[in-house]
Amino acid sequence: MNEEYDVIVLGTGLTECILSGIMSVKGKKVLHMDRNSYYGGESASITPLEDLYKRFNIPGTPPESMGKGRDWNVDLIPKFLMANGQLVRMLLITEVTRYLDFKVVEGSYVYKKGSIYKVPSTETEALASSLMGLFEKRRFKKFLGFVSNFDQNDPKTLDGVDPNKTTMRDVYKKFDLGQDVIDFTGHSLALYRTDEYLDEPCLDSVNRIKLYSESLARYGKSPYLYPLYGLGELPQGFARLSAIYGGIYMLNKPIEEIIVEDGKVVGVKSEGEIARCKQLICDPSYMMDRANKVGQVIRAICVMSHPIKNTNDVNSCQIIIPQNQVNRKHDIYVCMVSCAHNVAAKGKYVAIISTTVETNEPEKELKPALDLLEPIEQKFVSTSDLYAPTDMGTDSQIFISRSYDATTHFETTCDDIKDIFKRMTGTDFDFGDINRKQNDIFGDAE
DSSP states (O other), rough: OOOOOOOOHESSSSSHHHHHHHHHTTOOOOOEEEESSSSOGGGGGGSSHHHHHHTTTOOOOOGGGOGGGGGEEESSSBBBBESSSSSHHHHTTTTTTOOOOOEEOOOOOEEEEEEEEEOSSSHHHHHTTSSSSSSHHHHEEEEEEEEHHOOOOOGGGTTTTTTTTTHHHHHHHHHOOOOHHHHHHIIIISSSSSSSGGGTTHHHHHHHHHHHHHHHHSSSOEEEEETTTTTTTHHHHHHHHHHHTTTTTEOOOOOEEEETTTTTTEEEEETTTTEEEEEEOOOOOGOOOGEEEEEEEEEEEEEESOOTTSTOOOOOEEEEEGGGGOOOOOOEEEEEEOOOGTTOTTTOOOEEEEEOOOOOOHHTTTTHHHHOSSSEEHHHEEEEEEEEEEEOSSTTOOEEEOOOOOSBHHHHHHHHHHHHHHHHSSOOGGGGGOOOOSSTTTOOOO
């Protein structure tokens, strides 16, 4: 403990573990501590099932029908990985993929007037989809063609659209798309949580739809991937990367004090010892006085013995309930995985619902999603405050991550990682920077 480090990291959430891995690969001396006895912090997967019951204060032990407690790895935060997204790039470049196995999520669905429909994301699917009438299909097909050819640096592909000025609302108008199609395009393909994007320049929206289509093109069933044994495997994979490059890990370490002198972090005190550092990375729970509450998320983990109705009995899927369909400001998401992913006992399914809280009765806000899942055997509901740092670290050299939001993919988490990286190093995040050396000195033979 009584040593000097370049970077001390507190908390083993995914954001912290990826940054710790990147800093180690870049040759920094890293000490990584967590007050918990398990990896993952807020983004952990809980095993055995008994621990999940305890965590949510559910009396008694899980019934025998739930199978062996050890067969369960239940995510606290539901997320999937976009096959062509930033996190997958980070995993591939750092070769953390060596420690993980992934499955493609089998389907992506959208809610319309009380029913769910498969999200059409290719021109062929668009023509077959019952979400749209015949003429609408043709217009949507043209729109998808425009998006896939779109290149902001090639005026010939822009069809008169100015990527930095034309709003997305105007692009939809140009293709004469109706409200229902706008709903599922903005929320199920571009994955926006609200409708604020409609009046902003269309560049970001078009790129998001492109990311969805390119991710889908990689594996075909859906654009999403999910790691076997749960999302808790991700932080552990990056922690292992950090350890290979000399990062030191300590779980179960109570953090007594973060020592700041003249406005700048100089070290961390734990169990009477002080480890010194030049920079500190932590999640908001370690520095509440330097973070601000920016909202709340409600999540419900639901255990079932059946797949979700009207999904062709798939083992995994995502369902998006666009806010307009249920008179809300934010979408509701459902992520379902099952025993096929080694996260539940045989024959069991785990669906996690999440949304941004809008009222004083958050659980009632989940009703449209809960209705899709009936019958539910056991439900674990939690409401979490979302925090963002008020201290950007310029002077203090303390870099605090943002809480995990209600989105069901890791793109916003990766944006936060890139933002912290830039504030720490003064340079833009470059995926090439995190290439592993050909011959890792710390051996990784197995």
